[in-house]
Amino acid sequence: MGRKLMNGNQAAALAVKYSRVQVVCAYPITPQTSLVENIAQMWAGGEFPGEYVSVESEYSALSYLIGASYSGARTFTATSCQGLAYMHELLHWAAGARLPIVLVNVNRALGAPWSLEPDQLDSLSQRDTGWIQFYCADVQEIMDTLIFSFRLVEQTRIPCMVVYDGFVLSHTYEVVEPPLQEQVDHFLLSPPSRAAFHTDKPQTIQAVTDSRYLSRVLQERHLSMLKIPGIVKELDHKFQEIFARSYPLAEGTNLETADTVIVAAGSLAQTVKSFLNTVEDRKEKLGLLRLRLFRPLPKDEIASLLSGDNIKKIVVIDRNVSAGVGGIFAQELRALLQGIPYRGKIFEFNLAGGIDLTPAMMEKVLQAISEDPGSEGKIIWGVDLQ
C-alpha cells in the first residue's frame, strides 16, 4: 500500500484492524474519541471483523477486556486522562493476572481544572501498575508501536500501554506508510489459544494468597519486566526485517559530540530534533536523548548513551509535575544516573499543563542555564519563559 495522509487516531485504529484484534471495548473521551469512532465505523461497515463493545465507563471497558483476555481473545482499549485514572485499579489487576491487553492512552491533562492540553501526568501516574509503556514521537510510530505491542504482550504476557500526545499527534495529519496485511500477519503470533477460562470447566482464579506466594508472584513480575528491553530489541530486528523500519529503546542524536543533552519523550523530542537541525553557530554543542520505552526504563541503554565524557549538562523536559517533587522524567533520570560516573549537571525544564514547546522557548531555556549556573536544582518553568 502506498503512503497516505492520516492522523494519530486514524493510524491507531488501522493498526487495531491489521492486528486482527478480536475484542475492542472502550468509552469515548476527547482526544481519544476519533480513534474509537474509527474502529466503530469499520466495525459497522463490516471492515473490522472483531467485536466492538460499547460500555458506560472506562472502568467497565477494562473489566470487559479482562474477561475477554482470560478467555483467550486478543484485546484492545483506548482512553485518556480521567478515563485512564478511572481504570487504575484494573490496570493493576490486568498486570497481576498477566493478561496480554494493549491500551492506547492519548495524553491529556487531568482535572481539576478541566483542560484539553497534552500534559503527561495521566500515563506517568500509572507507571507503577506493572504495564509496559511506550511514548511515541510521530504518527507512523503510533501505528508501528501498536502492531509491535500485540506481539510483545502475547509473548511476554505483560500488558502494554502505547502513549501519544493529545492533539499534537492524535489530531495531526501527516504522511504514513500503512503496512500490508500479510506483513502484519507474518509479524504477529497466531491469536492466543490458551484460554484460562471456560464455562465448561469452572475454576477459581486469583484466589487469596499468603505473603510468601504473593512475594514470588511480584518477584517474578519484576524479573519478567527486566527482560523486556532485551525482548523489545530482538522483536525490533524481526519488525525491521518485515517492515523495513526500526525503533530504538531510547534514541540518541549527536550524543558522541554534544556537551549539552536535551532529554524529552513523545512529540516534544521531534521539536527538539528539528531545533538541533536548524540552529547553527551555537556555543553549546547540542544533543538529544529521546525516551521511548519508559516502563521498564532501559537503564543500561540510557546509561551507555549518556556515558560520554563530552556531556557536561543534561536538560530534562517534563510536560508533567509530581507536586512537591518535580518532573517525573527528571526524577527517573537522576535515579538512573546515580549508577554511572556522570559528573555533569542536571537541569529541569518543566512544561506541566501542556505548555507548547517552541524553538524560541528552546533558545530561552538554553540561555537561562548558561547564564545562571544556580538554575541547576531549581525547576525552570516554561510558563515563565512564554
Add this chain to the structure above:
Amino acid sequence: MHTEDLVEIRIHGRGGQGAVFAATLAAEIAFRMGYYPQAFPFFGAERRGAPVAAFLRYSRSFLMPRCRIYEPFCVVVFDAALPKDAVVDGLKKEGVLLINASEDLLASWPKIAGRRKLYIIDATHIAAEYGLLSSGMPLVSSIMLGALVNILQLSPLQTLEETLKGRIPKFERENLEGARRGYKEVKEVVVDANSR
C-alpha cells in the same frame, strides 16, 4: 512565494465553516506535490459559530517542529468579521494575508496588512451562487482552499481537483466548481502606499 524551506500557515474561521477540513485537504495537496505536511486543529472543543483556528506546515524534510504556529508566513481568514488583531498576530513581515471579502467591503484590512501582500476572494458570494450553505452559514472552505493553493503556488489546478474528488460526500460538483472559482478569481489588492 516563500523563501524558506518550511512553510507555515494559520487558518482562522468559525466552527462549522470547514477551516480544519481546508487545512487537511491543503496538506493532502502538499503531500501530492512531494512535501511532508502537518495539518492540525486548534486544541479544544469546537462549537458552531465560535472562532476556530487550523494549522498547516509543510517542508521538503519530515523533521519539523510540533508546536502550534505563532509566526505564520500566511494567514487565511474565512470570516472578515473575526477580530483582526487576533488573526494577524505574529504574521511575518514578509508574509501574506488571504481574506474572504469583496473589494468594497475591505474595511481596515489593507491597513492591518501593512506592507504584507493582501489577497481577497469573495467566497461568501461564490458559496451563495452554488447553494453552499449549512444552517444559513456559507460553506466557504473549498473556495478558500482554491484561493490558498493558487497564492502559495502549491499545485496546479488539476491536482487540487483530483484531491477534492471523492473527499466531499455532499455537493461535490458545487465544491469542485467553488474551488476552481477560488483558484481563478483570487486577486491581490494593490494598496496606495499613502493609505497604508
